[in-house]
Amino acid sequence: MTARNRRLLRRGAPALGVLLLALVPLTGDIYYQNMLIMTFVLAVLASGWNTMAGYTGYVSLGHSAFIGIGAYTAGVASAHWGVSPFLVAPLGGVAAALVALLLSVVTRRTRGPAFVIVTFALLELLGLTVRNWTSVTGGSKGLLMPLPTWGVDIQDWPFYYTLLGLLVLAVALAAGIARTKLGIGLVAIRDDEDKAAGIGISTPAYKSLAFMASAVLVGVAGAVYGYYVSFLDPGAMFDIVLSVEAVLAALMGGRGTVWGPVLGAFILEPLSEVTNSHLGGSDAGALRLVFFGGLLLAVTLLLPRGILPQAAEWLRRRRTRGATSPVGRRLADAELPATPVMRPRAQTEDTALLRLTGVSRRFGGLVAVDDCGFEVTRGSITALIGPNGSGKTTVFNLVDGTYPVTAGRIDFDGRRIDQLGPTRRTFAGIGRTYQLPRLFPSLTVLQNVAAACGEFRPGNLLRSAVSGAEAARATELLEFVGLGDYLTARATDLSYGQRKLVELAQVLMLEPQLILLDEPCAGINPTLIRRMAALIQALNRAGQTFLIVEHDMNFVLSLSDPVVVLSRGTVIAHGAPDDISADEQVREAYLGADFALDAATAGGTA
Ligand SMILES: Nc1ncnc2c1ncn2[C@@H]1O[C@H](COP(=O)(O)OP(=O)(O)OP(=O)(O)O)[C@@H](O)[C@H]1O
Numbered sequence: 223m224t225a226r227n228r229r230l231l232r233r234g235a236p237a238l239g240v241l242l243l244a245l246v247p248l249t250g251d252i253y254y255q256n257m258l259i260m261t262f263v264l265a266v267l268a269s270g271w272n273t274m275a276g277y278t279g280y281v282s283l284g285h286s287a288f289i290g291i292g293a294y295t296a297g298v299a300s301a302h303w304g305v306s307p308f309l310v311a312p313l314g315g316v317a318a319a320l321v322a323l324l325l326s327v328v329t330r331r332t333r334g335p336a337f338v339i340v341t342f343a344l345l346e347l348l349g350l351t352v353r354n355w356t357s358v359t360g361g362s363k364g365l366l367m368p369l370p371t372w373g374v375d376i377q378d379w380p381f382y383y384t385l386l387g388l389l390v391l392a393v394a395l396a397a398g399i400a401r402t403k404l405g406i407g408l409v410a411i412r413d414d415e416d417k418a419a420g421i422g423i424s425t426p427a428y429k430s431l432a433f434m435a436s437a438v439l440v441g442v443a444g445a446v447y448g449y450y451v452s453f454l455d456p457g458a459m460f461d462i463v464l465s466v467e468a469v470l471a472a473l474m475g476g477r478g479t480v481w482g483p484v485l486g487a488f489i490l491e492p493l494s495e496v497t498n499s500h501l502g503g504s505d506a507g508a509l510r511l512v513f514f515g516g517l518l519l520a521v522t523l524l525l526p527r528g529i530l531p532q533a534a535e536w537l538r539r540r541r542t543r544g545a546t547s548p549v550g551r552r553l554a555d556a557e558l559p560a561t562p563v564m565r566p567r568a569q570t571e572d573t574a575l576l577r578l579t580g581v582s583r584r585f586g587g588l589v590a591v592d593d594c595g596f597e598v599t600r601g602s603i604t605a606l607i608g609p610n611g612s613g614k615t616t617v618f619n620l621v622d623g624t625y626p627v628t629a630g631r632i633d634f635d636g637r638r639i640d641q642l643g644p645t646r647r648t649f650a651g652i653g654r655t656y657q658l659p660r661l662f663p664s665l666t667v668l669q670n671v672a673a674a675c676g677e678f679r680p681g682n683l684l685r686s687a688v689s690g691a692e693a694a695r696a697t698e699l700l701e702f703v704g705l706g707d708y709l710t711a712r713a714t715d716l717s718y719g720q721r722k723l724v725e726l727a728q729v730l731m732l733e734p735q736l737i738l739l740d741e742p743c744a745g746i747n748p749t750l751i752r753r754m755a756a757l758i759q760a761l762n763r764a765g766q767t768f769l770i771v772e773h774d775m776n777f778v779l780s781l782s783d784p785v786v787v788l789s790r791g792t793v794i795a796h797g798a799p800d801d802i803s804a805d806e807q808v809r810e811a812y813l814g815a816d817f818a819l820d821a822a823t824a825g826g827t828a
Pocket residue numbers: 585588589590608609610611612613614615616617
């Protein structure tokens with residue numbers, strides 16, 4: 223299929239689907255009309271859940287709480303003001319979004335299973351509140367909604383078309399988010415939240431926006447749904463089964479995709495109807511829960527990625543069958559392209575860009591860094607070397623804000639930074655790579671680089687994820703590190719060494735003043751080591767400051783000046799490479815008595 227036909231199909235199929243759905247009520251079949259109304263509610267709920275769990279990675283088991291919030295907000299408001307619930311339905315969306323905002327603030331440091339439990343608790347808490355706030359909500363007796371004001375001849379059409387409209391909006395919102403910088407940031411958070419914070423993604427703001435987006439339309443749909451069922455019962459409005467169905471729909475169709483949750487809802491709701499009509503008696507509720515729990519288990523085991531991603535993978539394999547992957551090609555030992563121009567930053571008078579003074583870090587009884595102090599001069603390539611476990615990576619983690627210091631202070635560019643969070647240190651001008659590269663596996667190489675942001679500009683969040691000057695810059699940086707041919711490759715398809723180069727390009731995207739490189743040569747082949755050395759030198763000639771941790775002594779001693787040596791978390795030597803390699807204490811603690819610098823293999827840099 224040509225790209226044009228694919229585009230046509232992508233736009234035409236949804237339009238045709240909406241048109242067909244719009245025609246259903248005209249057939250006059252009440253059974254299917256009601257089934258579709260419930261399907262729309264589930265699809266909006268599943269789509270909202272997907273924005274929180276599929277895009278952002280925060281799995282909620284209480285998402286149906288937003289249905290209840292919307293329904294009760296509209297029910298109480300319409301009773302109070304004596305107006306149609308349709309008119310106050312948007313208030314249901316506002317209330318749901320505000321609760322979602324509160325949830326994002328309360329759970330700022332809560333991840334994984336703890337977050338799941340919080341969302342379940344939220345659902346229970348709201349149900350309890352509604353049950354006990356009798357004067358406003360009617361308590362356990364429930365709340366009667368006003369009767370519809372239209373004639374029986376048009377049946378439930380107003381509910382049907384409003385919910386269909388909400389479903390279209392939900393899909394448009396999910397698709398819109400996926401295309402923006404916000405969306406790419408959410409996927410980065412899902413893949414590796416700490417790393418995302420380290421490349422300048424303001425995770426609290428992104429998560430708050432995502433949570434609100436995941437709740438707002440669910441709240442409006444809840445208001446319409448409440449009016450449709452005509453009676454608000456706390457048990458039904460804050461029902462865990464509805465949450466489980468939404469999770470199941472999204473997982474079945476494809477978590478993290480735009481259409482997966484909708485597809486899942488259109489499969490699941492008819493199934494639910496069947497179980498409803500066949501599972502009667504007093505145990506019907508429990509049996510349905512067991513049925514959907516079992517289905518959830520089956521989907522997780524048999525279709526872990528969901529129908530749409532699995533189908534897309536199958537198509538991709540078919541398309542690329544027999545083709546050789548460009549990713550396996552050896553990087554040429556070619557000339558480097560021109561060094562990218564870095565944005566000049568205002569500088570202070572201080573010649574030391576980074577200064578650690580009396581810094582210590584304990585992990586329980588273990589002192590990983592002990593009264594450590596050294597400076598990184600502007601424009602230098604400073605090496606930080608020392609035996610395994612001497613505290614080098616911990617120093618990096620203290621400088622970039624991954625860990626707080628136990629004692630001492632860290633100054634960067636003339637100001638104290640040890641109280642700042644990781645993202646603010648990134649904005650201050652510190653960029654960092656990792657011993658084991660940490661790229662976002664769900665993003666392409668270009669997206670990985672473009673996701674990095676050196677400052678927070680709220681206006682940017684709704685801009686296209688990878689476009690304009692930013693895309694051009696990310697491409698330029700990838701070409702500079704030698705990976706211009708791999709822009710659309712998945713980060714996970716690259717070799718280990720190539721990932722290290724992408725991570726360097728990602729850091730350069732931040733236009734940092736200081737780059738911390740954690741073992742840039744570990745596990746990569748000699749060609750890439752030479753390329754890495756050439757890149758570092760070219761960037762340094764253009765004014766870039768580096769602090770490098772590395773065990774390849776030929777590489778690091780030929781590249782750096784000065785060299786700082788750590789042993790047991792303390793600086794034991796500091797000086798020029800020749801002095802360091804001749805230092806008795808350093809030889810004894812790290813280099814070995816017979817150490818000699820091999821200029822011929824020194825990263826090709828000698
Ligand atoms: N999060 C942590 N919790 C507990 N102990 C830690 C933690 N991080 C580091 N350590 C300990 O701190 C000490 C220093 O570790 P660190 O990784 O900083 O050493 P390193 O010099 O980078 O070692 P290598 O050269 O092997 O990478 C080690 O004993 C390590 O086990």
